Amino acid sequence: MAPRVLVSDKLSPTAIQIFRDRGIEVDYLPDVGKDKEKLLEIIGQYDGLAVRSATKVTEKLIKAAKNLKVIGRAGIGVDNIDIHAASRRGIIVMNTPFGNSITTAEHAIALMFAVARQLPEADQSTRAGKWEKNRFMGVEITGKVLGIIGCGNIGAVVASRAVGLKMHVLAFDPFLSEARAQELGVRKVELDELLAKADFITLHTPLTDKTRGILNAETLARTKPGVRIINCARGELIVEKDLVEALKSGHVAGAGIDVYEKEPATDSALFDLPNVVCTPHLGASTTEAQENVARQVAEQMSEYLTKGAVSNAINMPPITAEEAPRLRPFIKLAEVLGAFVGQVTDEPIQEVEILFDGSTAAMNTRALMSAALAGLIRPQVADVNMVSAPIMVKERGIIVSEVKRDKSGIFDGYIKLTVRTSLRERTIAGTCFSDGRPRFIQIKGINLDAEVGPNMLYVTNVDVPGMIGLLGTICGKHQVNIANFALGRNRPGGDAIAMLYIDGPIPQAAIDELVAQESIKDARPLEFNVGDA
Numbered sequence: 001m002a003p004r005v006l007v008s009d010k011l012s013p014t015a016i017q018i019f020r021d022r023g024i025e026v027d028y029l030p031d032v033g034k035d036k037e038k039l040l041e042i043i044g045q046y047d048g049l050a051v052r053s054a055t056k057v058t059e060k061l062i063k064a065a066k067n068l069k070v071i072g073r074a075g076i077g078v079d080n081i082d083i084h085a086a087s088r089r090g091i092i093v094m095n096t097p098f099g100n101s102i103t104t105a106e107h108a109i110a111l112m113f114a115v116a117r118q119l120p121e122a123d124q125s126t127r128a129g130k131w132e133k134n135r136f137m138g139v140e141i142t143g144k145v146l147g148i149i150g151c152g153n154i155g156a157v158v159a160s161r162a163v164g165l166k167m168h169v170l171a172f173d174p175f176l177s178e179a180r181a182q183e184l185g186v187r188k189v190e191l192d193e194l195l196a197k198a199d200f201i202t203l204h205t206p207l208t209d210k211t212r213g214i215l216n217a218e219t220l221a222r223t224k225p226g227v228r229i230i231n232c233a234r235g236e237l238i239v240e241k242d243l244v245e246a247l248k249s250g251h252v253a254g255a256g257i258d259v260y261e262k263e264p265a266t267d268s269a270l271f272d273l274p275n276v277v278c279t280p281h282l283g284a285s286t287t288e289a290q291e292n293v294a295r296q297v298a299e300q301m302s303e304y305l306t307k308g309a310v311s312n313a314i315n316m317p318p319i320t321a322e323e324a325p326r327l328r329p330f331i332k333l334a335e336v337l338g339a340f341v342g343q344v345t346d347e348p349i350q351e352v353e354i355l356f357d358g359s360t361a362a363m364n365t366r367a368l369m370s371a372a373l374a375g376l377i378r379p380q381v382a383d384v385n386m387v388s389a390p391i392m393v394k395e396r397g398i399i400v401s402e403v404k405r406d407k408s409g410i411f412d413g414y415i416k417l418t419v420r421t422s423l424r425e426r427t428i429a430g431t432c433f434s435d436g437r438p439r440f441i442q443i444k445g446i447n448l449d450a451e452v453g454p455n456m457l458y459v460t461n462v463d464v465p466g467m468i469g470l471l472g473t474i475c476g477k478h479q480v481n482i483a484n485f486a487l488g489r490n491r492p493g494g495d496a497i498a499m500l501y502i503d504g505p506i507p508q509a510a511i512d513e514l515v516a517q518e519s520i521k522d523a524r525p526l527e528f529n530v531g532d533a
């Protein structure tokens, strides 16, 4: 069945056409994002959801989205999406990180000019026939200090435009390198210095717990008297009532505001103030930007839904369409290695180490790690996938580490999983042969070559003669057909293991009979999601 996508905010028709061209069924309901009840009612039918900022993708909506696999944000900010809830449900969240950055930067510059010259008020007065030439006295931009808070993609474009306008640019951004600052022609400073020196301040950080309310009564008080503030990022970066007070007192001379604490903002104390220029979250609203983000989100979502390729995901490592088919058998391998340990470990896991040897070390190991972790905790949490596994493992306090090394043995490459609990350490290694099917090649340090099937029997025994016969007889007695039999031991007469690939689930009576044998220490039925042979 073709995947189905819902577009719940206004998006360029280009996106709709791309979905259709890729064989995806798409419903374009641009107003449904604002209708929470309706959205809840219909979301269960869709594999993909494409949004802008109007649709609030809450935990409740995600719970109702039984089939949802991907949420695509046609834009940058994903603060309207509950990423944690989506990740826990294994839903990928992707955005389009560059498509509207120039447009948004231009809007910030436009607001800066509009505030500096009081353009909207002058326009209104002129249209009213007042000709108030003496009322509107502006300030020049040339030679002024612009403070940019958050100098990422948008902040950097703003910086380049401001340098062109002959402004002196200061940037506060803990992640901005000195080299990048130099390249942009800005001076990297601490927030204190920026507040004290800037004639204009413009905000370009994402909304996070650290940036929420970054401009408040206390920080505003440290700004230069007469400062003008521009916000084209997110409303909650500024404590709105504190800005209103600072504007009323005259300490802040003007503000250009595109985003609000509460949107849609149909009523705000800011609207009553002079020298405030307001726009209704128009930062990204140009023809060019909307074409960019619509095309990009539709392509990314289609690639994921039809080919498993992942790009610009917030909660999943990237996988290109080219590497997806090559990676698939190794993702399966990583998953079955995790699934083996998950099924044979009864006590809580404390630590997991995943070793990538040889050719596997050059692969997309982040994706392989996620797959191994998904296999590992699936026996406890059935509804887990590569998106949700890392978060669930973290929630359980399990420490995960990754090791990569050059080829060390006869295999081109293999993956080894070591799991520690309070009682023991367990290891398992596996590889994929050219048939693309996973194989276990070492368990507990014992070498073997076991093809992995949907149903298996794992036996630990003492290395004594007659074991093959014994296992065969008991399986036969219980109508269990053996497709493949792999044995290994650490030394003659020492510890031995057997991995039996069997044609269906093994009855409990057979397990009971097996473990009752003196030479058998343990026998466990195992299941692996490998598809049929």
Ligand SMILES: NC(=O)C1=CN([C@@H]2O[C@H](COP(=O)(O)OP(=O)(O)OC[C@H]3O[C@@H](n4cnc5c(N)ncnc54)[C@H](O)[C@@H]3O)[C@@H](O)[C@H]2O)C=CC1
Pocket (backbone or CB within 6 Å): 075, 076, 077, 078, 097, 100, 101, 104, 149, 150, 151, 152, 153, 154, 155, 172, 173, 174, 175, 176, 204, 205, 206, 207, 208, 210, 211, 232, 233, 234, 258, 259, 281, 282, 283, 284, 285
């Ligand atoms: N008004 C509108 O229509 C639009 C608004 N936006 C908003 O703009 C924001 C920024 O977008 P981009 O520049 O593309 O993001 P980005 O991720 O490229 O840049 C954000 C920068 O903020 C910095 N940052 C993070 N925490 C910080 C902190 N505590 N203090 C100072 N700097 C910090 C980061 O290091 C990064 O360099 C988006 O998150 C979105 O909310 C984006 C597009 C349109």
Ligand SMILES: O=C(O)C(=O)COP(=O)(O)O
Pocket (backbone or CB within 6 Å): 052, 053, 054, 074, 075, 076, 077, 078, 100, 281, 282, 283, 284, 285
């Ligand atoms: O891309 C962003 O972060 C934006 O804020 C743009 O929002 P919009 O898509 O215009 O609702």
